[in-house]
Amino acid sequence: MSNAVSALQGASFDGYCKVDEAGLVGMITLRGDLSSAAVAKAVKTATGADIPGQGEITEGVKGRAGWMSPDELLLIVDHAEAPNVVDAASKALANEHALVVNVSDARAVFRVTGAACREVIAKLTPADTSVMQPGMLRRTRIAQIPAAFYLEDDETAVLVCFRSVAQYAFDILSDAAKRGGEVV
Amino acid sequence: MLILECPYCGVMADETDLHGGGEAHLKRFGPGSSDDEFETYLFHRKNPKGIHFERWRHVSGCGKWFHAARNTMTLEVYGTYSAQTYEPPKAIINAVKKKHPEWEGWT
C-alpha cells in the first residue's frame, strides 16, 4: 500500500561517514533445510541468488540471501514484492518442513557510507569489522541491540536491526560517525 | 571476558554476544519421576573447580545453543560443540584427557 512507511522515513546524518535509514526494504525469514534443492530453488526464484554458505551473503538480480544460522536465511527483496515472494516460496516449500515469513516491517535498515564505515561500526560492535569484506554477513550486537551487517562495497556498510529500536540504532550510529571522532 | 567459538557460525564470539546457560547434559525428569529424580534435575548442579561442560547461546548471533567444555579455574576452552547431543563428543573428551590425563570423565 502507498501509505506504508519505514520506521524513520529515510532519516540521515552527515558525519565523517554518512548514516542513512534505507527506507522500506523487503525482508523475509526462511527457515528450513538449507541443503535442500527445493529451498535452493525457492531462494533462486525469489532473489536470483545462490544459497549462501556460513557467514555469507549472496547477491542475485532481484535481491540478496544472507546466512543467518544453519537453518535460517534472510532474503532481501523489494518491499512491495515481499508478500508475493512469501506466498510463492511457501507454496514451493509446501512439501517440506519450512517456514517462510515476511519480516520486512519488523526491521530497520541503515547504510553507513564512507571510507571509515568499518571504523564507525567498530565503535559499537565486538565483532571484528576489519576482516569484513563484501559477501560476508555478521550477526552480532551494536551497543545494546542485536544487529546484522554486511558490506555492499568497501565503503558502504548495511546494518539491519529491529524496527522498534530504529531510532536508537540511528542515534548510536550517528554518534559514532560524528566529526571529531575519527580514530585513525 | 571470554571468547568462545560458535560451532554454528564458525566465529570467535565475544562473551557479550553470548548468554550462559549453566550445566550441560542435564536429563529432564517429568511426570512419573520420583521426588529425588526431580529434585536432582531441577536443582542439583555441578560447580566444579576445573573441567565443566556448559551451555551457551550465541544470543546476538545465530541464536543457537551450543555446548562448551571449559576449565572454570584456568578458563581454558577444550572445545565447543553442538547442543544436540546427550554427551560430549569423543574429540572433546580426548582434548580434555590430553591436557588432564588424570581426569575421571564428564559424568
Added chain:
Amino acid sequence: MSTRLAQGGRLIDRSKPKNFTFNGKRMKGYEGDTLAAALLGEDQMLVGRSFKYHRPRGIVASGAEEPNALVNLGQGGRFEPNQRVTTTELFDGLTCTSQNHWPSLEFDVGVVNNYAARFLPAGFYYKTFMAPQAAWKHVFEPIIRKSAGLGQVPTEADVDRYEHYYHHTDVVVIGGGVAGLAAALAAGRSGAKVLVMEQTHHWGGRAPVDGGEIDGQSPDDWIATTLAELEGMDNVTLRSRMMGSGVYDHGYVLGYERVADHTPGDDRPRHRLWRIRAKQIVTATGAIERPLSFAGNDIPGVMLASAVRDYAVNWGVSVGDRTVVVTNNDDAYRTALALKEAGLDVPVILDARAEATGPLAEAARAAGIRVEPGRAIAKVNGGKRVTGVSICLQAGEGAALEDIACDAVAMSGGWSPVVHLWSHCGGKLIWDEAQSHFRPDPDRAPTSHDGKPFVVTAGAASGPLDLAGVLDDAYEAGKQAAKAAGGKAVRKAGPKAKAEEAQPMAPVWIMPQGAGHQKRMKMWLDYQNDVKVSDVQLAAREGYESVEHTKRYTTLGMATDQGKLSNINGLAVLSDALGQPIPATGTTTFRPPYTPISFGAIAGEARHEIFQPIRRTPMHQWHEDAGAYMEPVGHWRRPYCYAKPGETNEQAVHREVLNTREKLGLLDASTLGKLIVKGPDAGKFLDMMYTNMMSNLAVGKCRYGLMCSENGFLSDDGVVARIDDDTWLCHTTSGGADRIHAWMEEWLQTEWWDWKVYVANVTEQLAQVAVVGPNARKLLEKLGGMDVSKETLPFMQWKDGTIGGFDARVYRISFSGELSYEIAVPASQGRAFWDTLLEAGEEFGVMPYGTECLHIMRAEKGFIMIGDETDGTVIPQDLGLNWAISKKKEDFLGKRAQQRSHMTDPDRWKLVGLETLDGSVLPDGAYAVGEGDNEYGQRNMIGRVTSTYYSPTLKKGIAMGLVKHGPDRMGEVLDFPTVDGSNTVIKARICDPVFYDKDGEKQNV
C-alpha cells in the same frame, strides 16, 4: 625553592607559553609541560593535604605513581576531582584547585588530626565502630563524612562525549618506552598486526633521561629512527596518550585513550575506551622507583630521585637549589650527576650501602660531589618545605652526626617492575633477591582460551634494569609474542646497548635500620592514606598476618594510587615484623584499572537519549504528539493515559474507562508478543509449552493459554490462534516476546531437537490495535472490507481480510470484557491504520486509551496480569485457573513441579476478590493479618493484595489478592493494617474476583 631553569627541558617548547591558574593564582608553563612540571616551575611545591592527618603534601613522583598531587581540575561541566598533576598535560586556560583542606591549603584546621595521630592509629575505623551504635550515628558518621574523601563531587553534568572502540589485533604492546618500541619492532618485523600504546604523549620513556647509547645512537635519536620504521609498517598502529588499563580473560585488554584532555572543547570525544582483543600481550610497563622510609620522608621537597632527574632533564625544572641524594643503589647517582650538570648543588650523596664503589659513584666523586657510604637520613627538617636533613649511620639507631641544609631530598630505595598488567589475569611473581623486588615468573604466565600463555613482559617490567638487558629482553619478548600470534620468524637482530658495570643494590626497608618508635612514627609508607611504618608494625602485633588483611586494616595501598609506591616497602616492613622472608608474605592482588579511568569512558556512548534502547511502536510518535503520559514496559514505552488539558492523569484514566465501556476505545497493542510456531510437530510442542491443550484447537479459533517454568510457576499468558493445519500464532505478554521466543528455542534446540518445529518472532512485523467497546463493530462496518458480524466472526475466533483497505488479521478476543477486535496490520501501515480508525471512529465517540485503563478494565473482569498476580512463586492453581490446566496431557512444562507437596498444599494462598467495607481503595501490596504472632513476634500474615484500583465503572475500590483458604472464605472480612504511619486498619470483604459482567454478556455480542 623549585624553579624553571634557564636552559634544558627536552619535552618543552619555550616559544609556546601556556597560562593556567592554581587556587586562583595565575601561573605560566610551556607546551610539553605536565601540570606537575609547570607547578614546580612556579615554585608550587605544596599541592595538597593528606587524607587522614591533613599533612602538607608535595609532588613526589613524575608519572602515574604519584600519590600526593591530586587536584580539582576544570570548572562547571568539565570539573573533575582527584586529577593527578603528573599525568595532566598543561594547556592554555587550565584551572585547578588543591583538595582536602579547610579553610586553605596553607592553613588547614584539619591538621589537628596530625597532633592527635597517636589516637588515630591503624584500624582506627574498625576500633571506632565497636562503640555504641548511637555514637556511630550521631557522632562518628557525621564527622567522618565531613572529613573523608579528597576532591569535591562535581555539581554539573559532564559536557564532554566519550566512546568505545573495539579493536582486534595479533599483538598489543603496552608501553612506549625503549622496551616497548624494541618489542614492537620485533613484532612488527614479523608481519603480525601490532598495536602499541603509550600512556604519555611522548615516546621513549625514561631512557633519554637515563642516558646511554643504543646501536651507537643517543636514546633520543634511536627512538626517532625506530618510530619512523614503525610508522612505515602498515601492520603497526601507534597510539600515544593511551594507557593499558587492564588485562582480562582470553586476551581482552582495555586501552584508555585520553583523546582530548589537553584540548578541551575541541569537539572530539574526551576519552575513548579501546576494547581490544589480542592474541598476545606484551607488557613493557617499565619499573617504578621505591621511596625510602626515614623520618620526615613525607615533607614537601622529598621526592623520588628519578622524578627529580625527570623534572630537570625533561622539563628544565629544578626542584631545589641544594638537593641531598639518599640511596641504596647506583641509579640515584644519575640524578646527582644530572643536577650537577644543570648547575645545581648536591651537597652530599648518602649511600646506605657500606661501600660506594660503582662506576657511577666514581663519576659522582669525579664531578666533585661528596659521597658518604654507610650513611642514612636520621630525619628531615622542615614543615611545609624541606629545610635540611640530619645525617646518621644506616647501621645505627639514628644519632645525628651532622645537619646539612638543603631544600630538596632525592631518594631511591631501588626499583620494582610494574607487574600490574601481568598480574591482572593471574600471572605469578617471584622474589628477586638481588634486586629486592617481585618480578614476573615467565614460567607462570596467564593463560588464554587455548591454555597457552598470552602475556609476556618486556624490558624493566621483566626485571632487568640496565639498558642493555632491557633491550635484549624486550626484543626477545616481541619476537616471542609475534611467533605465538602467528607471525613470521624474525631474523633481523634487535637493538643493542653496551653492558654496564654496576654495584649491587642493598635492601633498605627502614632508615636507619635501628630506628626507634619515635622515628618510625614519622616514616611514611602510604603518603595519601597516611600509613606509617609504625602502623604496619602495630597491625602485625595485633595479629594481622595476611598481607590482604593488613592492607585493609591499615589502609596501606588503598588510596587512589593503589600503593604503587608503598606496597613493597609496606610488605617488607610487615615481613620483618612477622619474622618471615618477604616472599612468604607475598603481595596483595593487582586489579584493574592500572590508574583510575573516567566513568565517562566506561559508559561510552550510553548517556542521555542513548543510555539504553527505547522500543517504539509504529504509533509511538502519535502518542507523544497527543501528549500521552508514557510508562516503561520492558524497553517499550507505552501510553499510560492521554490526559487532556486541565485533566489529571487519574481523571483521564477514569474517562478512558467509561468511554470504552460506553462507546469506543482504541489501544495500541503492538507491543504484544507474536510468535509463529510451525511444523508437523508444532501441536505436540505447544502442548508441552502450555498448560492447556493447543493441538486440538480448531483452525480459525483462539484459546487463552498459560505457560509455566519447569518449577511450575506461572511465567506468561496469552491468546493462541490456530492459523492452519501446522501453524499457530502465540501471543505473549508485552515484555515477554523475546523471553518466550528464547524459551521455545531453548526447548527445541536442547531437548526436543528431533521435533520438526520452527518458531519466528513476528512481534514487530505487525502493528496491533484493540478496537474496544459497544461501538467497535459499527466502526469496522463503516470502514468495510470484511464481515465482522457475530455470526461470521464470533468471540474467540479470527479471520484474515481487509479493513478500510488495510490487509488485516482480526481477532475476536477481549481483555476488557467488552465487544473487542484486535486487529493486526503490517507495521509499516500501523500509523496510517491508527489514523484511519480515529478519524472514522469520531462519530462513534472513539478515544484512545492507555495501559492504566486496560489494567482497570481487566481487574473489573477479574483477569489476572502476569507480574501483578504472579511474582515467580505463584502457580496457576493459586489463581483459580485450573480450567486452563489440562488433566488429559501426560506432560507439560511445570506439570511435575506442580505435583510437589508444597504445590498441592491446601494452605496455599489463593486468588479472591476484595472489596473494602467503605468503598475505598486498598493500598497496593497491603497484607492481611491473622490471629497471633509468628516465631519472630510479628503478626501472622494470611494474604496480600496483588491488584487494586478505583473502578470508575462500579464507583468504588476493587482489588484482587491471594488469601489463605480464600475461595472457602467468601464474605469474610479481613484486616489490612496500613503502613503509612496512621496506624489504621482497612477492612475488606472477600468476594468473587469478577466484579463486572460475570456472565460475559457484553463481550459476546
